[in-house]
Amino acid sequence: LVGPQEFKLLAQQFNGMSSKLKESFDHLHHSESARRELIANVSHDLRTPLASIQSFVEALEDDVIKDEETFQRYLNTIRLETKRLGGLIQDLFELSSLEANGEIFEPVPSHADELLISTLESFSFQLAEKKLQVEIELPDKLPAALMMPAQMKRVLSNLLQNAIQYSPVEGKIVLAAALEGQFLRISVTDEGQGIEAAETSRIFERFYRVDKSRSKNNGGAGLGLAIAQSIVELHGGEIGVYSTKGAGSCFWFTLPIYNSR
Ligand code: ADP
Numbered sequence: 001l002v003g004p005q006e007f008k009l010l011a012q013q014f015n016g017m018s019s020k021l022k023e024s025f026d027h028l029h030h031s032e033s034a035r036r037e038l039i040a041n042v043s044h045d046l047r048t049p050l051a052s053i054q055s056f057v058e059a060l061e062d063d064v065i066k067d068e069e070t071f072q073r074y075l076n077t078i079r080l081e082t083k084r085l086g087g088l089i090q091d092l093f094e095l096s097s098l099e100a101n102g103e104i105f106e107p108v109p110s111h112a113d114e115l116l117i118s119t120l121e122s123f124s125f126q127l128a129e130k131k132l133q134v135e136i137e138l139p140d141k142l143p144a145a146l147m148m149p150a151q152m153k154r155v156l157s158n159l160l161q162n163a164i165q166y167s168p169v170e171g172k173i174v175l176a177a178a179l180e181g182q183f184l185r186i187s188v189t190d191e192g193q194g195i196e197a198a199e200t201s202r203i204f205e206r207f208y209r210v211d212k213s214r215s216k217n218n219g220g221a222g223l224g225l226a227i228a229q230s231i232v233e234l235h236g237g238e239i240g241v242y243s244t245k246g247a248g249s250c251f252w253f254t255l256p257i258y259n260s261r
Helices: 004-061 068-099 112-122 124-129 149-166 224-234
Strands: 108-110 133-137 145-147 172-180 183-190 239-244 248-256
Touching (some): 004 068, 068 224, 108 149, 112 124, 112 133, 112 149, 112 172, 112 183, 145 149, 149 172, 149 183, 224 239, 224 248
Antiparallel strands (some): 108 145, 172 183, 183 248
């Protein structure tokens, strides 16, 4: 038989256990609804370009198009949508392999200048097209950081792509690298539309977009920042943003520096 003191103790233990159980049920419930939402988003984003491809192919088959210009326009839409679909599948694949730890982590010491310059080069056309001015802030003698260069280029490209997309024509973008304790800090600052404070913690979620209308013209599915975050965290760094609505944003991330000793 248990006395009142022991009973009280047992009751306390039981309470502790039941609140832990409740916590794990809440967690399960949360991840289950997150999973459902993810699948709904994936299906939507795969179905939309597919439906569009299908309708344009049918129009071409029906032979209703008589002029060459319309024919080329339809063909171009099919090409663009196919490309978008391919990009989305690639993003999803990358994200799931990152999250399943399927990525082999083999970082090498690399320098920020190589990363910044090679990434910028890939965007020279888009930058010129929007007449954007780019400034690079790169102090001398920055130590190397430990990174998988192709993956880090992916991170910086995603940030730069957004900076370009949300910048006004003739706006300025600043790419900067700096030493911060044992970390290298890289940032991309734009003078674009900025982000509401309440949204800044959510934009790193998969498929989260501030402008919910997934209109055809502004591309992304909301995976770019989620991919960037996964890669940065895989490297042992952090990623974040400072932003003022209407004034611009500064996206930054850190990487552990390479200590040769
Ligand atoms: P995507 O660009 O494909 O929509 P991201 O994950 O890269 O997806 O970004 C998520 C959302 O964060 C964007 O839809 C946009 O609303 C917001 N965002 C990202 N970068 C910027 C930026 N530089 N300026 C303003 N908003 C941004």
